Amino acid sequence: MTLIKNDVNVEARAIEAKKASKKLIILSKEEKNQALLHLADVLEREYETILAANEKDLANGREKGFTDAFMDRLSLSKERIAEFAQGLREVAELEDPTGQVISDWTLENDLQVQKVTVPLGVIGMIYEARPNVTVDATGLALKSGNAIVLKGGSSAINSNQAIVEVMHRGLEGTKIPKEAVQFIASTDRAATNELFTMKEHIDVLIPRGGGKLIQAVVENATVPVLETGVGNCHIYVDKDADVEKAISILVNAKTDRPAVCNAAETLVVHKDWLAAHSDELIAALKENHINVHGDERALEVIPGAVLAGEEDWKNEYLSTDIAVKVVDNLTDAITHIETYGTKHSEAIVTENSEAAEKFMALVDAAAIYHNASTRFTDGGALGFGAEIGISTQKLHARGPMGLPALTTVKFLMKGTGQIR
Incomplete structure (x- = not known):
């Protein structure tokens, strides 16, 4: 046709x-x-x-x-x-x-x-x-x-x-x-x-x-x-993250428009936060029909999750699927993002300003957020009127x-x- x-x-x-x-x-x-x-x-x-x-x-x-x-x-x-x-x-x-x-x-x-x-x-x-x-x-x-x-x-x-x-x-x-x-x-x-x-x-x-x-x-x-660049974007929920902010940001970044490059594809979550707020997270995932591909620690907590393979950490799902990685500390979160991220958009949710500053300094990406959704990596959202693309390189232009x-x-x- x-x-x-x-x-x-x-x-x-x-x-x-x-x-x-x-x-x-x-x-x-x-x-x-x-x-x-x-x-x-x-x-x-x-x-x-x-x-x-x-x-x-x-x-x-x-x-x-x-x-x-x-x-x-x-x-x-x-x-x-x-x-x-x-x-x-x-x-x-x-x-x-x-x-x-x-x-x-x-x-x-x-x-x-x-x-x-x-x-x-x-x-x-x-x-x-x-x-x-x-x-x-x-x-x-x-x-x-x-x-x-x-x-x-x-x-x-x-x-x-x-x-x-x-x-x-x-x-x-x-x-x-x-x-x-x-x-x-x-x-x-x-x-x-x-x-x-x-x-x-x-x-x-x-x-x-x-x-x-x-x-x-x-x-x-x-x-x-x-x-x-493609957008394998991460939301890192730190141990000091506010639960309402974390859930709201995650749901927005994953479900507002799942098929766009600034949608979140991986949730990286601190083990202590997950232990304290698993009920709220599970309820939000279920309510928003988000399918989880998790590591072994995520599978122990999140009902219905399937075991993630190497490709899941690299994948740009462009759907309501999400990978979930449980980490012990901020350093492990940054390491995971550096290993699998595409230098597009990364976010940390935390009330700890020191952790936020370290994350924003060390993570290499065109756009980095503290307590905000990755969905703002967009020319229109940032006041450009429109965008011709989002650059993940470092020469001439970077970001929207x-x-x-x-x-x-x-x-x-x-x-x-x-x-x-």
């Missing part, structure tokens, strides 16, 4: 994006914002077109037996499309990240130096089954003055293509050329592989999806990569990547004839 187009000229699309990026550079913030606001209105107005295309993808998913979690990520509704549009409006309201003077100074010879922010140029976005990424990534790219080449997964190809066609119509009559948004409507992996090596046309690749996709891009691309992550810097020098 999937609409398949495997004759797309990927290089031609990238060249068009490169040309369009030169026009974006000179647009004012008002012109970019007006275009984003118009895009938002058109998306809301043409939601039926997008939903009709999405139904083709959903039918294909049912036919292929996609999991409930996968179908949730793939599924659109009028309300979700309205959320996409609202995200664009929020991005339009944010400060323009380009043209910012980071620093300026004058040399002894009176040469004036400025370090300013500028767009990256052309972003190649490779992603899987989330049609919302098509809108979020486009909005952030255009606001920051970048053109974008989108390559979504085959499971959402109809939805993504319809969204891009609607956005192209939305860009007509604005100052942003529609060529600034390119979509590779192909299910052929060769099309994705082409993007890996187009250094002359694409300035950076951003993969967003499962571990295999991200690994493939990182290992095979010659274009610079802004690496996003909003507008500033899509810029680089340029040094501007103004002289009066100085020579060296």
Whole structure:
């Protein structure tokens, strides 16, 4: 049922994006914002077109037996499309990240130096089954003055293509050329592989999806990569954790949206806290239909738990399953997280400020929480309007990547004839 187009000229699309990026550079913030606001209105107005295309993808998913979690990520509704549009409006309201003077100074010879922010140029976005990424990534790219080449997964190809066609119509009559948004409507992996090596046309690749996709891009691309990461996130409940906070944070992090990357996948719990509050924990797990894969000590306490294997500690369940590890102390908790974490989001629940400070200092992750849910690792939740991905690397950008992550810097020098 999937609409398949495997004759797309990927290089031609990238060249068009490169040309369009030169026009974006000179647009004012008002012109970019007006275009984003118009895009938002058109998306809301043409939601039926997008939903009709999405139904083709959903039918294909049912036919292929996609999991409930996968179908949730793939599924659109009028309300979700309205959320996409609202995200664009929020991005339009944010400060323009380009043209910012980071620093300026004058040399002894009176040469004036400025370090300013500028767009990256052309972003190649490779992603899987989330049609919302098509809108979020486009909005952030255009606001920051970048053109974008989108390559979504085959499971959402109809939805993504319809969204891009609607956005192209939305860009007509604005100052942003529609060529600034390119979509590779192909299910052929060769099309994705082409993007890996187009250094002359694409300035950076951003993969967003499962571990295999991200690994493939990182290992095979010659274009610079802004690496996003999978989310094997942990909630560590310390011996001094408040029981109500611990239960509330755990349930929210696990069940609010189990299929997203900032959901908790492992509960690490201090043995003393578990001994004191097992009844409350068991009741919360049962009430929220959370399935436990635990170590031997967890199995002794939690009814219905199954013994966890090595893969459970590594797994991103993306469901209401959770791994439970019982530890003797804070050091053991940190060791477990360092062994199996993906450097995405980690949380400690404790009333002991010294323990919290040690955890936050020693755990290596893009986002670390004390007495709060990991679900806040999100561009919208942190006030970015939207995000293009969550970076787990340490160069250029880390954590939720909003507008500033899509810029680089340029040094501007103004002289009066100085020579060296």
